[in-house]
Amino acid sequence: MRKGLDAWIALLGPALLVVLVGIGSTFVSRANEIHFLNALVAVAIVVAIYVFVGSSGVLSFGQISFVAVGAFAAGVMTVPLESKTGVLPDLFPLLRDHTIGNVASLVLAAAVGGAFAFLVGMPLMRLSGLAAGIATFAVLEITHNLLREWIKIGPGATTLSLVPETTGPLQATVGVLIVIGVAWLYQRSPLGRKARATREDPAAAQAVGISVHRQRLWAFTLSGALCGFAGGLLVHMLGSITTEQVYLELTFLTLAMLVVGGVTSLWGAVVGALAVSGLDSVLGNAEDGIGVGFRLDLPEGSRLVILGGLMALMLILRPSGITGGRELRLPRRRTA
Amino acid sequence: MILSAVDAQTLVDAVGLGAVYALMAVGIGLVFGMLRLVNFAYGQLIMAGAYTLAFTSGWPVAGSVLACFAVVIALSFLMEGAVFRPLRTQSPAVMLVTTFAVAFLLQAVALILDIRDGTIGEPAVSVASLNQVVTIGGVDVRKVTILAVVVAIVALALLALLLGKTTIGLQMRAAAADFRTARLLGVKADRVIGAAVLLSGILAATVAVILTVQFPLVSPDFALKETIVVLVGVVVGGIDRLWTATLGGFAIGFATGVINGALPTDKTVFLPSAVFALVILVLLLRPAGLFAGGRATAVDRV
Numbered sequence: 127m128r129k130g131l132d133a134w135i136a137l138l139g140p141a142l143l144v145v146l147v148g149i150g151s152t153f154v155s156r157a158n159e160i161h162f163l164n165a166l167v168a169v170a171i172v173v174a175i176y177v178f179v180g181s182s183g184v185l186s187f188g189q190i191s192f193v194a195v196g197a198f199a200a201g202v203m204t205v206p207l208e209s210k211t212g213v214l215p216d217l218f219p220l221l222r223d224h225t226i227g228n229v230a231s232l233v234l235a236a237a238v239g240g241a242f243a244f245l246v247g248m249p250l251m252r253l254s255g256l257a258a259g260i261a262t263f264a265v266l267e268i269t270h271n272l273l274r275e276w277i278k279i280g281p282g283a284t285t286l287s288l289v290p291e292t293t294g295p296l297q298a299t300v301g302v303l304i305v306i307g308v309a310w311l312y313q314r315s316p317l318g319r320k321a322r323a324t325r326e327d328p329a330a331a332q333a334v335g336i337s338v339h340r341q342r343l344w345a346f347t348l349s350g351a352l353c354g355f356a357g358g359l360l361v362h363m364l365g366s367i368t369t370e371q372v373y374l375e376l377t378f379l380t381l382a383m384l385v386v387g388g389v390t391s392l393w394g395a396v397v398g399a400l401a402v403s404g405l406d407s408v409l410g411n412a413e414d415g416i417g418v419g420f421r422l423d424l425p426e427g428s429r430l431v432i433l434g435g436l437m438a439l440m441l442i443l444r445p446s447g448i449t450g451g452r453e454l455r456l457p458r459r460r461t462a
Numbered sequence: 463m464i465l466s467a468v469d470a471q472t473l474v475d476a477v478g479l480g481a482v483y484a485l486m487a488v489g490i491g492l493v494f495g496m497l498r499l500v501n502f503a504y505g506q507l508i509m510a511g512a513y514t515l516a517f518t519s520g521w522p523v524a525g526s527v528l529a530c531f532a533v534v535i536a537l538s539f540l541m542e543g544a545v546f547r548p549l550r551t552q553s554p555a556v557m558l559v560t561t562f563a564v565a566f567l568l569q570a571v572a573l574i575l576d577i578r579d580g581t582i583g584e585p586a587v588s589v590a591s592l593n594q595v596v597t598i599g600g601v602d603v604r605k606v607t608i609l610a611v612v613v614a615i616v617a618l619a620l621l622a623l624l625l626g627k628t629t630i631g632l633q634m635r636a637a638a639a640d641f642r643t644a645r646l647l648g649v650k651a652d653r654v655i656g657a658a659v660l661l662s663g664i665l666a667a668t669v670a671v672i673l674t675v676q677f678p679l680v681s682p683d684f685a686l687k688e689t690i691v692v693l694v695g696v697v698v699g700g701i702d703r704l705w706t707a708t709l710g711g712f713a714i715g716f717a718t719g720v721i722n723g724a725l726p727t728d729k730t731v732f733l734p735s736a737v738f739a740l741v742i743l744v745l746l747l748r749p750a751g752l753f754a755g756g757r758a759t760a761v762d763r764v
Contacts, residue, residue, distance in 0.1 A: 185554075185555045185558070249742075249746055250742070250746075252746070252749075253745060253746070253749050254749075255554075256500070256554070256697050256701060257697060257745050257749040257750075259697075260693070260694050260697040260698065260741070260745065261741070261742050261745045261746075263690075263694065264694065264738035264739075264741045264742045264745075265738075265742070267734050267735075267738040268734070268735045268738045268739060270734075271731075271732060271734040271735045271738075272732075272735060275731040275732060374690075378562045378566070381559055381562070382559055382562055382563060385555065385556060385559040389555065428570075428574065429570075430566065430567075430569070430570030430573070431567060431570040431571055431574065433566070433570075434563050434564070434565075434566035434567030434568075434569075434570055435563075435567050437560075437563035437566070438545060438560055438563040438564050438567060441549075441556055441559060441560040441563060442545065442548045442549060442560065445549070445552045445553070445556045
């Protein structure tokens with residue numbers, strides 16, 4: 127009974143937090159709304175990464191490549207037809223002469239992300255430890271390089287603009303809820319449990335007949351699809367995007383969010399993403415001067431110093447993250 | 463077959479690049495051997511050295527270089543004491559992400575120091591004379607390339623002597639092989655770690671000088687790209703042992719140089735794809751490292 131309740135709280139806690147942020151975004155000025163939307167999209171990306179890194183225990187630097195292909199797939203396919211030949215003349219005719227709707231583009235982003243992750247994962251998921259980390263990083267480099275230089279599939283090194291800005295408070299909230307819901311269903315399913323078994327003890331998991339390779343590949347593919355979907359949300363929030371925005375900085379920032387929150391729980395992924403992006407926004411505003419009881423006016427550039435310092439301090443003092451890598455659950459009486 | 467398409471000029475440049483990467487690989491590999499920590503912030507040590515050279519541009523060259531060494535070594539000890547030490551017992555993922563945060567922090571500090579004059583990027587002119595070109599047998603060689611290769615060979619030889627012939631070297635090798643057992647046998651943890659940090663700091667300062675000569679405009683992301691590539695090279699070579707890690711660093715520098723020369727001019731923009739595709743291939747075939755003996759399996763035997 128209690129166990130069943132805890133499982134629901136592990137879903138409803140993060141979901142409620144996300145809904146609150148979504149509602150909060152409608153009460154603030156237009157200039158501040160973007161901070162809330164940014165935080166929501168960050169939650170989507172971090173939860174998507176958590177689905178692989180949290181379940182398998184393998185550190186991946188490559189998940190942002192799936193965010194990137196999702197973002198560019200959704201972006202390129204929703205640029206209005208009348209301006210497309212003008213701004214993206216070098217595309218393959220199939221891409222150049224067709225445009226799809228908002229929801230269809232998000233589905234496409236998820237499909238492309240998932241398919242790409244599956245293809246990449248088939249050989250790569252045989253690796254583990256540092257070798258896996260570096261190999262997935264190599265995927266990020268190759269994806270970035272191709273997206274940046276191959277103008278038949280995208281805008282190349284120039285900015286992709288004119289993407290409809292459909293990710294408002296509603297789409298961001300619903301999108302994140304979908305990602306959280308899928309992540310929760312996965313971690314409750316037999317597949318998710320098997321993946322966690324390979325994380326805890328690969329040798330024992332194999333001994334009871336669980337294929338480490340297959341479970342990691344499942345987690346990687348699902349994570350890739352969710353990353354692609356989150357990329358779709360991202361491009362529809364920004365309206366214009368370059369390949370640099372879905373590259374190293376985003377990779378390090380989202381991984382830091384996950385580790386700060388707690389790698390092994392959904393709650394940790396959500397809390398980490400919201401805490402770090404919230405702090406980032408507050409500090410960013412403080413650089414321009416805000417009143418929070420007293421007047422806070424930080425010198426230019428100090429935002430990143432404080433953010434980096436706090437993240438390092440946090441990891442040193444509490445390496446298992448804010449949540450300790452545990453799901454949210456009801457406080458319980460200590461039994462002697 | 464590829465080599466036939468590559469001229470002497472490309473080879474010289476590739477060896478020069480490989481030498482610098484090998485030095486960085488040793489610095490990263492030494493600390494990894496002691497602490498099992500992949501130090502992503504290693505590039506920021508080099509960046510700090512480069513800024514020291516830039517800010518002391520008015521000084522005599524020797525003074526400027528000395529200041530660079532002092533700052534980098536001090537900073538690497540500070541990093542060890544403040545960050546690595548409390549993390550000694552943590553998982554590799556936590557350690558790595560913490561060094562991201564440190565790298566991020568140091569870059570932000572550098573940006574604040576740099577932007578005081580209103581522009582990003584500081585020129586380092588005092589050491590620029592080494593960037594002159596000498597022509598040997600029809601091949602243009604920059605003086606700094608010769609310096610890099612000579613320094614790399616001398617540094618590696620000295621290191622081999624230190625590790626092979628001295629007590630502290632023996633203790634460091636023992637600690638790298640099995641830290642706990644080495645401690646049980648009387649190796650002082652702080653001493654071997656201190657020695658590794660000192661050596662890796664000296665190497666970082668050396669690389670700072672060499673890279674600053676080649677790229678005299680110092681910015682907050684100085685050496686960032688190089689560090690990432692070297693980290694990749696170190697793992698591809700085999701991070702568990704210093705020599706395989708060093709060879710890995712050299713190999714990725716050399717391979718980058720050769721592939722760059724071999725690609726047709728209009729395709730050189732795809733150089734990163736070619737290099738990283740090779741990286742993936744090598745990792746799939748030899749996950750434990752290109753130069754490491756034996757094969758690692760996905761699952762450790764209990």
